[in-house]
Amino acid sequence: MRLIQQVKQQINIWAILSSMFILVILLPAMLVGKHFFAKPNENWLHIKEYLLLDILSNTLVLMAMTGILTTAIGVSLAWLITVYQFPLRNFFKWALILPLAIPPFIGAYTYHGILNYTGVIQSTLRNQFDVQVEQKYFDIMNIGGAIFIFTIFLYPYMYVITKSFLENQSSSIIENARILGGNSIEIFFRIILPISRAAIIGGVSIIALEVINDYGVVKYFGIQTFITAIFQTWAGMSDLDSAFKLAGTLMVVVILLLLFEKFARGRKRYSYSTSKIRPIIPKKLTKSKAMLASGYCAVIFCLAFLIPFAQLFLWMVMTYDKIVTVEFFGLIKNSFFVAAISAVIIVIVGVIIANYTRIYQGIYAKVISKVTVIGYSIPGAVIAISVLSIFVALDNYLLSVFNYFQMDPLIIFRTSIIMLITAYVIRFLTVGYNSIESGFEKIGNSFTEASKTLGVSTIGTFFKVDVPMVKGAIFGGFILVFIDILKELPLTMLLQPFNFFTLATRAFRYANDEMVSEAASASLIIIFISGICIYFFHKISEKGSEK
């Protein structure tokens, strides 16, 4: 009797839904597994001998250097903004998030455009001052250039995560340290760094994953990484086996990274001890120090946003009448809708899984929560290939069913947008889930339990207590996913239905075809929409910390 009750407790709508979603996410991973353990062929030996070491070292160098530099910039900015008062602080507070609106691949071709021989810097020097410069100092299309691009366009992840941590968690600690007479530098190194460890590691792992999965920057700069090698092996050599072997290797790297993250974060859980948080009171800086702080923020802001934005704007003016046609508005519509719909689905799925793994503590729930994260470790290329194979099979099956009943098929999934959306959901579920899960983590279980004690059902509690309490996290997750999809390249390029073009694919195709100024209009719209989203994201997190 008790056993039945236990099973009944385990099998419920949450468990069933969560399991279903997990199965969909696991499909590509299983496909990788199947090919990973297949017998190696001649191509694979060739790759192993000539390429593997190169792509492994390129990928690791990019990841490590970007990780270190973004940490240095992101944490220092977060620290300055949260604990000090200096001119323009309120502007920088959100302006420093803005670079997130510029997809790294757009940043890459913009900077190449600024710096190359016909770019604005060199042509001004040449035409106005008759100065010829050594080309190698202006060369950005190499691994150092890629690190620069990733650093300036990805540091906002680190900045946002550590800033919100410092704002929410550290006020009493910092104030106590101040009272005990610690100076700023001491406080930063002896207190801030150690207590923000979890936040920093979280930020590094997001940034590392973005770098690993990047397709646009490394392809444009011609740097061999896992992602370009996977595409080249699959599409160039028509060798799915070897491509999936590379993908499998990459997944091992990523899973190690995620394990490291869990390990390094340790068991520390910071959840609210009260439902009120006290904000830090920022300290006023002396005049010269304040200038320094503003100057530092301004340099980063110019490099990471203002300069590329201005260049794109100039290009847009140059090509505007050729590019912005009626069709162009179709691109905006496509990009917007596909991102919005996918983000809504991801958020719904994310809430369901996060709620399940939170309430039901068993091993199964734990496994589900871990598996959800796997989606992010699967390279975009692999998701694209897997999803395509799965939908071909599905369409063929449906076709045979319809033929049996002598009906015309009602829908061909591959020519609909469903295939693309499925791929987005698998790819970006982790982004939304993480945000929602951390929201749930913060409120803890006590409010839910109180509600249940008062006789409200799980589902009632879910709608009346849980969702309203984490609505900030839900909306935050929605925005992060929305921006990610707006910028997404490999999945969109491979799985697009007929006559379906997005801003990102259009911008990339122009840039990759060496028509950089033509790519500017689409790029600016992406930046504009993402910029607005980021502004809202900022407003929400502000509101969250004022509460």
Added chain:
Amino acid sequence: MNKNFFGMVIVLVISLFALVGCNTSSEDAAAEEPEATSSEETSSSNENETEAEEEKSGVVNLYTSRHYDTDTALYEQFTEQTGIEVNVVQGDGDELMERLDLEAEATEADLFITADAGNLARLKEKGLTQAVESETILNNIPEKLRDVDNEWFGVTKRGRVIVYSLDRVDPSELSTYEALTEPQWKDRVLIRSSENIYNQSLLGSLIELNGEEAAKEWAQGIVNNMARDPQGGDTDQIKAVVAGEGDVAIANTYYVGRLANSEDPEDVKIAEQVGVFFPNQETTGTHVNISGVAVTKHAKNVDNAVAFIEFLSSVEAQEAFAEGNNEYPVNPEAKASELLNSWGEFKEQDIDLTILGTNNTRAIQIFNEVGWK
């Protein structure tokens, strides 16, 4: 907030279904009025789907790696003349090919357009194309620019030439691709990475003409003479010639044309400072390649697809299609643009372009072996 949020969710889910409807019917829906169709679709989807099947005769579905604005104008012109709607997926040529392969019999694509004969030959080798019988096409497109079994057809033509600095190089110093491996060109040669199909096809053609051994030596020789590690596209190589990083670059003709016709005055200046040299005129001829079109093996609208190729090979379309990317038309009746004519006539490599596909894998391996990045 709670209620608003779920209201929003519901609205978006509904619009999802509307969008799906709109896209499945994109074969028959006129592209200009997707809204109208989608609302019809949701109200009576069954009826509409059957209609869609019946009207299928009026479409042709295209996978293309070309994406020039002039192309779209041509598609519209084709629709105007024949009433056949053109549906397009634009993407990377290689990736679209694999997509077609994965889709196999289930594919909706009728036509495949991609750059480089090497790619088209691979497409045929994978059994993804079918032979086309059409007098019009055979008359319009010369034999050497189409497949032996008429499974693919070149629609535009480009040469892979030596672009040299007018200041520092006397064209009399230039002769062949092979001569660029000589010691006098040490640290002076610019060429892009081996990942690129244009280089793979060039090497593939040298494997055919000179043999594998000599081709490998050539690749090694170019690597030894490179002015810098390969980076950027063909345009970047041309700019690097003007910037003085090297003295000669190997690039496709249309990149020079594109710089000359650019909106940016700085680009135009670049084009004015370089010369175009057609190599191997005394020997095997300049490497030419095409971008071409094939009817897919499992095409559902074969007649429309053939009509589309006939249209593309017509003099009128040829001129616009080739000029869209500063390329040479394949139809001998069609005129090339003024700039291309100013470079004069040249002798082309006389090889079966199919070979480029056959030699592709070997070419990639040679590049990796000699360390051509």
